[in-house]
Amino acid sequence: MDTTCSALVMLFALFFIERLEFICSSTNSNVSCIASEREALMKFKGNLIDEANRLSSWVGKDCCTWKGVGCSNKTGHVVKLDLHNPIDDPNFEINQLGGQISPSLLDLNHLHYLDLSMNDLRGPIPDTLGTLTSLTVLDLSYNNFNDSMLYYSLCNLSSLVYIDLSSTSHRGAIPHCLGNLASLSILRLNENYLQGPIPSEMGNMTQLIELDLCWNAFQGPIPSEMGNMIQLTELDLSWNAFQGPIPSEMGNMTQLTRLDLSWNAFEGEIPNSMRNLCNLRVLDLSNNKFTGKLSTSVGSPLGCIHNSLEDLSLSSNKLSGGLPNHLGEFKNLEWLTIGNNSFYGALPSSLGTLSYLSVLDTRDNQLNGSIPISLGQLSKLECLDLSKNAFVGTVFELHFAKLRNLRVLNLHSNSLVLNVSSQWVPPFQLQFIELSSIKVGPQFPQWLETQKNVTRLDMSNASISVVIPDWFESIYCGIIYLDLSNNQIRGKMPIFQNCKYRYSAHGKRLQLSSNRFEGPLTPLPSHVYSLNLFNNLLSGPITVSGDNVTMSFIYLVLSNNHLTGVIPVSLCKAKHITLIDFSNNQLSGKIPPCLGHLYGEIPSSLGSLQFLNSLHLRNNKFHGKLPLSLRNLTFLFIIDLGENVFTDNIPPWIGYNLTNLKFLNFQANNFYGDIPSQLCHLQNLQLLNLAQNNITGNIPRCFGNFTAMVALDRGYNFNATYHFGYNFDTTYHFRGIYDENILDSMKGIELEYTKTLKFLISMDLSNNGIVGEIPEELMDLFGLMNLNLSGNHLKGRIPNNIGNLTQLESLDLSRNKLSGPIPPSLSSLSYLSHLNMSFNNLSGRIPTGNQLQTLNDPSIYIGNDGLCGAPLNSCIDDKSFDGDHKHADESKVADETDVLWFCTGIGPGFLVGFFGVCGTLNFKKSWRYAYFQFIENNYNWMSINIAIKFAQLRRKFNKSTFGG
Known part of the structure; x- marks a missing residue:
């Protein structure tokens, strides 16, 4: 620690000297500024935008008295320019200086200290900044420069001790010459657009105390030469794209107190040398690809890291093995997050001795056994997350005995039973409660009545089967997210009262789907933006609470109930709605004016809901044509209009305008005419269901352009978006608000797809009047799981290369006019489990081998008089010369x-x-x-x-x- 303290003393001494010179120059009347430097400052001011008039003192001849300017009390030269904008000022944004840095700044060639941070300066930084050879402190952080050459200018400033260029919009790579700044103590380049590797020459910065490169795009490994930075106390490389293992030389950085390598792509085992970092208080290796066991690295009983560590974050890696009991010796540990790994075995009871622990997160592992009662002794614990493991047994009151500071409790997705007395009064006041998929019921937990600060309550799939008690209304108003779905809750719907909120007045999400709520639907609340009542027993009309209030709905799901009547006019006030699902009800009648004025038709003004992602009107009585204004709904990725009585051509603009569509279902309507070739522009389409209509004409050959139907890997999510190697796909689940769903006939059975929807790749054109041949181009859709062309007037041969459809599980070509042999390549379809070729004009021997051997039902081939072979009668030529x-x-x-x-x-x-x-x-x-x-x-x-x-x-x- 002696060398570190010496470096810090030198740094603070430098700041003190600069400030002392500034004070002396301001009080010594015998010193006035040099005329040429005053003129340079005035030119510098002329390039700035100063709306708050911060530089109002910059008048007169004595620039040494101007605010932010410091002069040497010996020479009169300007040695300091400090125009930083204090971030704690309530007028921070108003006080920001704008404009550009004038090249005249370089005339202040005695400048030691330059701080222009926290402003809104733009444009380039003068490329001759490197001529300020006396500069020791440079802080240009949090501006909006567009310079990528600044670092080369810095290479000449060998006196620099402090550099802060955080969030200055700089680009490019760090030049090798930056390693020449051997006197540098602090270097902050975070929150820029820097890329490339860390130059090995940076290992020459042996006086560096702090290095911050986070939130950039750096790549490659950490050079082993960085192990020479033995004075480092803080190193932050998080949120980059670094790769490779941690070099063992980093164990030489024995002065480190904080090491953050999170959100990268580091891999390999955590080196054993890390356990010798005796001063380390914060170690964050989360969101990488580290492997190995915790017991052989930082969790080892060897070394000294357990004496100092306060924060250990290892979540979202590939670590495995059991958790060592030695974790109980990290006596100063306050934060332990090891979620989303592959740890297994029991949770060490020794964790109950960590008296300073405030966060314990083991979610999404394979930990098993019972939860140690010793955790109830963690009196400073604020967050307990044991979710998504394999814990078993009962959770008693003793598990919470001294948890008086607990705010977050997450036990969901374990095989646990919560068994506490109905008279129990918990020692805590929780804000977040996650008890889904554990056994809480059958009773509604009485202890919840004591919890007055709850903002999130999730007790979905918790075996609750009683009526919601009256007292629940006392905590309802504070809850922002409520999920009671997938229970057997009975009785009438709770009244969605308007509340005086502690938090946002328009942020409530209610998930009450898949219960046994019955009777009339209570008025829809105006203060809720997400409401899901899917799959209940609700009846009667849809009504809205308050006719003169603005609706907050973004997601509204009322499907699978017994609702009748019309859609209320008040929904017109929901200006930002993105998802509507009223399918499987008995709705009819007049549609609200905001959605049009025609009875039972989709109105043109539906096109004004420009943020709509998903539109479900399945299984109702809507009719008429599709209005042209629907082409404005460019965010739509799913349209389900199945089982209505729409009568229209399939509009060509669907292919031109709705290019984000993944699922298109017009099944069981009265659509007629040819299939427009413009649909071929829907490259993201996974499902096309036009079955049971009056469609005629040929199957467009360009259907081979459906790129999303060409996925080769089973289960490969080709629609997901990735960021830093992690999947943040929310297309199908709307961030947990609503599980998107659709019905599709697969293997002759109508199935509902929800969580598996993203894997569904299907084309159903059955029961229409389609003519012509099966296009060869359809055989390029290698990812198809379901192909149904039955009940049409198709003729010609089955394409020989039908075996290309390697993912096919269901194939139905029945009730057409197909002729010729069944292609032998059909036998290569390994996943085929449903086949129907009946009632065509097929002839020849039925192929054998592989999966076809299991499809031995003769009915799948009947109605083809020319076919022979198993499972039909043997071919006659088998018995004669x-x-x-x-x-x-x-x-x-x-x-x-x-x-x-x-x-x-x-x-x-x-x-x-x-x-x-x-x-x-x-x-x-x-x-x-x-x-x-x-x-x-x-x-x-x-x-x-x-x-x-x-x-x-x-x-x-x-x-x-x-x-x-």
């Missing part, structure tokens, strides 16, 4: 078809890909590894079929070449 010749001819044709399928399909692709890739792999080791990893990961669906096909071809080749 002439038939043998005919059979041989047919076998030859089948063989040729097989060879053609291989030679024109997978064969060249495999061979070209194999030799092309292998040729490349000889030179690139990483690609070679990636290739064989791909083969290993996809073995089940790819290599088995290839092996079978090779074996078949080899047998045929041997027979024809060597006579059997």
Whole structure:
């Protein structure tokens, strides 16, 4: 610690000297500023925008008396310019200086101290800043410069001790020459657009005490030379794209008190040398890819880190193994977060001895056993999150005995039973309660009546089966998020009273779906922005509380009830609604004026709801045409109008304007005419259901353009967005507010898709009047799980390469006019479990082998008089000599078809890909590894079929070449 203290003393001494010179210059009347420097300051002022008149004192000849200017009491030179904007000033934004830095600043060549932070300065920084060779302190942080060359100018300022360029919009890489600043003690470059690796030359900054590079785009590994920075007390590299392991040399940084490497892509094991950082108080390695066991690194009983550590954050990595009992020896630990890893085994009871612990987060692991009662002794605990593990047993009152400071309790998704007395008065006042998917019921927990500060309450799927008690209204007003879904709660709906809120007046979310609420729907509350009453027994009309209030709805789900009547006019006041689902009710009648003036038709003014993401009107009695204004709903990703009586052409503008559509369902209506080719622009489309309409014409060949239907990996979420390697996909679940859903017929059964919706890839054009042939281009949609073209007038042959649809689980081509043989490639479909070819004009032998062997129901082939073979009657040519010749001819044709399928399909692709890739792999080791990893990961669906096909071809080749 001696060297660190010396460096800090030097730094603070420098600041003191500068301030002393400023004080002396302000009080010594014998010193006045130099004329040339006064003129430089006036030019500098002329380039600034000073709306608050902060520089009003900059008048007269003596610039040493101007606010923010400091002069040497010996020479009169300007040595300090401090125009930082105090962030704690209530008029912070008004006081910000704008404009640009004038090059005249460089005439102040005796400047030691320059602080222009917390302003709104823009434009470039003078590229000759490096001429201010006396500069020791430079702070330009939190401005809006657009300069990427500044760092090269700094390389010449060997006297610099302090640099802060945080959030200055700088770009580019750190130059190697920055490592020449051997005297630097503090370097802050956080919150910029910097990229590239850390130069190894930065290891020369052996006097550095603080280094902050967070919130940039740096890449590559940490250079081992950084282990030379033995004076460092704070190192922050978080929120970048660093990779590779932590070098063991970082264990040399024995003065570190804070190390933050979170939100990167670091990997490998945490080096054992880390446990020797005896002064470390904060260690944050969360959101990386670290592997290994905690017991061999920072959790080891060896070393001295346990004497100092106060914050240990390891969440969202790939760590595994059991939690060492030694964690109880981290006596100063206040924060322990290890969630989202693969830890297993019991939770150490020794954690109950950590008397300073305020946060314990073990969520989303594989921990099991019972919860230690010793946790009830953590009197300073504020947050307890044990959710999404495999804990079992009962949680008693003793588990909470001394938790008087607890504010967050999260036990959800465990096999736990909460068993406390109905007379129990908890020692805490909770704000966040997460008890979903554990057993709380059947009674509504009485102890909740004592909790007066609750803002979030989640008791979904908690086995509650009684009526909500009257006293619940006393805590209802404070709750911002309420989820009681997936219980068996009975009785009438609670009254959604208007409340005087402690917090936001328009922020309430109510999730009450999948219960047994019955009777009339209570008036919709104006103060709720998300309401989900899906799947209850509610009846009667939809009414709204208060006719003269503004509606706050963004999400409104009333589907699967028994509601009748019309949609209330008051919903017109919900200007920001993005999701409506009224499906599976008996709604009819007049639609509100904001949605149009026609009875039962979708009105043109629906197009004014420009933020709408999801529109469900399924299973009602709506009719008429689709208004042109719907093309304004460019955020829509799902339209479900199934099971109504709409009568219209399918509008071409759907393909041009609604390019975000993923799910389009017009099933069971009266749509007519041709399928517009413009739908082919919907590259994100996963589901197209036009079944049971009056559609005619051909299937557009451009349907092969549906890019989202070409996913090869089963379960691969090609729609997700990623940030720093983590999936923040909210498309399907609306941040937990609402599980998006849709019905689709798969394998002859209508199924509802909710949490698995993003994996559904389906095309259903059945029961229309479609003519022509099945386009070959449909065989390019490799990701299709369901293809239903039944009940049309399709003719011609089934495409030979139907085996390309490797993900197909359900195929229905029945009730058409298809002819010719069933392609042998059909036998290569490993996932096919539902097939219907009945009532066509198909002929020849039914293919055998693989998955087809399990589809042995004769009814799937009936109505095709020319078909033979299992599971139908044996082919007649199996029993005669002439038939043998005919059979041989047919076998030859089948063989040729097989060879053609291989030679024109997978064969060249495999061979070209194999030799092309292998040729490349000889030179690139990483690609070679990636290739064989791909083969290993996809073995089940790819290599088995290839092996079978090779074996078949080899047998045929041997027979024809060597006579059997």
